[in-house]
Amino acid sequence: MAVCEVCSNDYEKAFEVRAEGVVHIFDSFECAAQRLAPSCENCQCRILGHGLQSNGQFFCCAHCARQKGHAQLVDHA
Structure with a gap:
């Protein structure tokens, strides 16, 4: 064991x-x-899916990325 x-x-x-x-x-x-699993820089939830990354920071969604000043990130185009 x-x-x-x-x-x-x-x-x-x-x-x-x-x-x-x-x-x-x-x-x-x-x-x-x-x-x-990495944690979202904004809400601290564990990112179990694809998530988003910018400048070495991980986010669970585009909303959280925008909250931290990463307006260029989107969930889908």
Whole structure:
């Protein structure tokens, strides 16, 4: 069994995720998202979809990007 690095649950169905050369162990997708998904610079929600990026900042949607001064970002054209 393996121990989740987020919640410390020792679970027989834990899985590994390799990201940027580092191996992470999780017991659920929820814990994986909590550790690895970027957070929106405006509302701090976890970005699980495509999101938007500008100047190294991540946003969950164009509305949040505009709130931080990135008017050029749009959700769809």
